[in-house]
Amino acid sequence: MSAAIELRSLSKHFTVRAPADPSAGPLRRWFARGRRTLVAVDGICLRIAAGERVAFVGPNGAGKSTTIKMLAGVLLPTAGELRVCGLQPWQQRRALAYRIGTVFGQRSQLWQHLPPADTFALLGAIYGVARAEHRRRQALLVEAFELGGLLQRPVRQLSLGQRMRCEIVASLLHAPRVLFLDEPTIGLDASARATIRDVVRELAASEGCTVLLTSHDTGDMERVCDRVVVIHGGRILVDEPLEQLRRGVIRRKRVTLTSAARQLQLELPGVSERRRAAHVLELEVDTSRTPIDAVVRAAMAQGHLADLTVEDPPMDEIVAALYERAVTPRATECAS
Amino acid sequence: MTAQTHDHGPLASLRAATAVAWVAARQRLRDRGAVLARMGLFAVLLYVFTQLWAAVGRSAAAFEFVPGAIAWYIATTEWIVLSRSGVADEIQLELRSGDFAVRIGRPLGYPWAKLAESIGDQFARMLVLLPAAVVLPLLLGGGAAPSAASLAAVVIAGSCASVLACAFDLCLGLSAIWLHDARPLAWVWQKALFICGGLLVPLEVYPAWLRQLCALLPFEAILHGPATLVLGTGALAPLLLQQLLWLAVALLLLAWIFHRGLRRFDAAGG
Numbered sequence A: 001m002s003a004a005i006e007l008r009s010l011s012k013h014f015t016v017r018a019p020a021d022p023s024a025g026p027l028r029r030w031f032a033r034g035r036r037t038l039v040a041v042d043g044i045c046l047r048i049a050a051g052e053r054v055a056f057v058g059p060n061g062a063g064k065s066t067t068i069k070m071l072a073g074v075l076l077p078t079a080g081e082l083r084v085c086g087l088q089p090w091q092q093r094r095a096l097a098y099r100i101g102t103v104f105g106q107r108s109q110l111w112q113h114l115p116p117a118d119t120f121a122l123l124g125a126i127y128g129v130a131r132a133e134h135r136r137r138q139a140l141l142v143e144a145f146e147l148g149g150l151l152q153r154p155v156r157q158l159s160l161g162q163r164m165r166c167e168i169v170a171s172l173l174h175a176p177r178v179l180f181l182d183e184p185t186i187g188l189d190a191s192a193r194a195t196i197r198d199v200v201r202e203l204a205a206s207e208g209c210t211v212l213l214t215s216h217d218t219g220d221m222e223r224v225c226d227r228v229v230v231i232h233g234g235r236i237l238v239d240e241p242l243e244q245l246r247r248g249v250i251r252r253k254r255v256t257l258t259s260a261a262r263q264l265q266l267e268l269p270g271v272s273e274r275r276r277a278a279h280v281l282e283l284e285v286d287t288s289r290t291p292i293d294a295v296v297r298a299a300m301a302q303g304h305l306a307d308l309t310v311e312d313p314p315m316d317e318i319v320a321a322l323y324e325r326a327v328t329p330r331a332t333e334c335a336s
Numbered sequence B: 001m002t003a004q005t006h007d008h009g010p011l012a013s014l015r016a017a018t019a020v021a022w023v024a025a026r027q028r029l030r031d032r033g034a035v036l037a038r039m040g041l042f043a044v045l046l047y048v049f050t051q052l053w054a055a056v057g058r059s060a061a062a063f064e065f066v067p068g069a070i071a072w073y074i075a076t077t078e079w080i081v082l083s084r085s086g087v088a089d090e091i092q093l094e095l096r097s098g099d100f101a102v103r104i105g106r107p108l109g110y111p112w113a114k115l116a117e118s119i120g121d122q123f124a125r126m127l128v129l130l131p132a133a134v135v136l137p138l139l140l141g142g143g144a145a146p147s148a149a150s151l152a153a154v155v156i157a158g159s160c161a162s163v164l165a166c167a168f169d170l171c172l173g174l175s176a177i178w179l180h181d182a183r184p185l186a187w188v189w190q191k192a193l194f195i196c197g198g199l200l201v202p203l204e205v206y207p208a209w210l211r212q213l214c215a216l217l218p219f220e221a222i223l224h225g226p227a228t229l230v231l232g233t234g235a236l237a238p239l240l241l242q243q244l245l246w247l248a249v250a251l252l253l254l255a256w257i258f259h260r261g262l263r264r265f266d267a268a269g270g
Helices: A026-031 A064-071 A093-097 A116-126 A131-144 A160-172 A190-207 A218-224 A242-250 A292-300 A315-324 B010-030 B032-060 B069-082 B087-097 B099-103 B110-139 B148-174 B183-196 B208-215 B224-231 B236-267
Strands: A003-017 A035-049 A053-057 A079-084 A100-104 A178-182 A210-214 A227-232 A235-241 A252-259 A271-277 A280-286 A305-311
Touching: A003 A064, A003 A210, A035 A064, A035 A079, A035 A210, A035 A235, A053 A064, A053 A190, A053 A218, A064 A079, A064 A100, A064 A178, A064 A210, A100 A160, A100 B099, A116 A131, A116 A160, A116 B010, A131 A160, A131 A190, A160 A178, A160 A190, A178 A190, A190 A210, A190 A218, A210 A218, A218 A242, A227 A242, A235 A242, A242 A315, A252 A292, A280 A292, A292 A305, B010 B032, B010 B110, B032 B069, B032 B110, B069 B110, B069 B148, B069 B224, B087 B099, B087 B110, B087 B148, B087 B183, B099 B110, B110 B148, B110 B236, B148 B183, B148 B224, B148 B236, B224 B236
Parallel strands: A053 A210, A053 A227, A100 A178, A178 A210
Antiparallel strands: A003 A035, A003 A079, A227 A235, A252 A280, A252 A305, A271 A280
16 A cells, blocks of 8 residues: 655754753853754654554654654654655645645634634635535535534634634645644543544545544544554654554553442452542453443442543553553664 | 545635635624724824824924825825734734644745735725725815825825735744744834834925935835825826835745744744
């Protein structure tokens, strides 16, 4: 299968101001303009086939957003090679713009004072999409993302979840071949997250669109992607199919039970106790050994359940676990 | 994959820029409160400064214009100044929020999209303020209205002046890539525009050396030039040529600043 994205020994260094020497006098500190090099991405290699949906995860400062900015042509690599849809992003940014869609969760591509309908029309004109095609495409996306009642409301009046759905529609209007989603569900409630995950997955699958998604939410990668690439300190630690990862690390869930019973006693395989208080029990559950519903049934057998939460372990812990069993840490050794 | 056809040519870029300008203009016209407030400010400024000039004229006979002509002069310069958009501030905000990084990845180049948006915004303001710029001088003792030809010339030159001002404002906004806060520079630029452009004081009143200096700067083509057309002391064709030359300078400067700015933006981590 042809590669939609190909990175070979890709690096990005930034020059940042070094902190002043605290022992120096105030005048010297004022004039001292020390600089240091910050390695954001350190020789990574990656090949993503057309139509693949890849989660690009890692802790804050790992190099995810920098990599996506290089892929989108916003930043120039310090070293290495990269191609997106066969184009060099920085040199061919304009040609690439027609082929990619980008969503940066904490940035906006919408005109805040305009209603989404006007922004979508404007983007249609900017991307040179024929009117009939644009109308058809917009209708499809508006229905998929349930934006029907919001099209005439100024973007600044929309909730975060509504705005983010509009951002994704805006990025998909020109039918990109590659979609970069940088933390698209950050700060969203469960319902908005679920809508975005489901629709992105369905659309990408039906249209053969390649997706590169960064997120701190393991739910995003589980629901949208088939492959997971973990980056840490600018290097790729793990690159493997989601199923393989699921069997290893993501199978663990954190379950908090609030029960009418003062003390719950659950002894199930793969279930360990993390914290206990009166009426509250926090567990870590290995879902490959005991599914969540079995834990819930066992708890309900001991008393009425007032509340139940199921969470993924924090991304930092997942990355730490992956770090321990990292198999592909050397990024500069690209396979030919 | 859904097949879509994209029009990539220069005409497509022009169409895209026109669409951006049109949406910006329409949005400006929708904002009725701001439009009315701006018209009120226009009336107050015009009243205050024409009265001031009337007092100066009576006491010192400081200028040679026919009585009331100053009302038309100030109406023209204020019409252009009050129609300016806040594009420099917008760019600075986009740089700070990080939205700049998202917008530079579009097929229509960032500075040209911003220029189109800003022109649409300014033209809408000019359209709304135009009736006030014609009626208020008549009410404030501006004497007979200028001929229709003079008014048409003012509208043409004023529109070109607005585009020119906009291009320089974009340069100021993009300077925030280096300066982080471009407001001090924009403040200096604005004051220079007011003084060297002859916002309130026609350049004819200045000493010769200062007039010569002003002739070397772009501000005259933005404010004083169009205002002389309404007084009948200027000519349209040389003014348009002067504006065109300055516009070429501004656009080259804009392209250069954007190109250099991207490198700087890249080095700083986006």
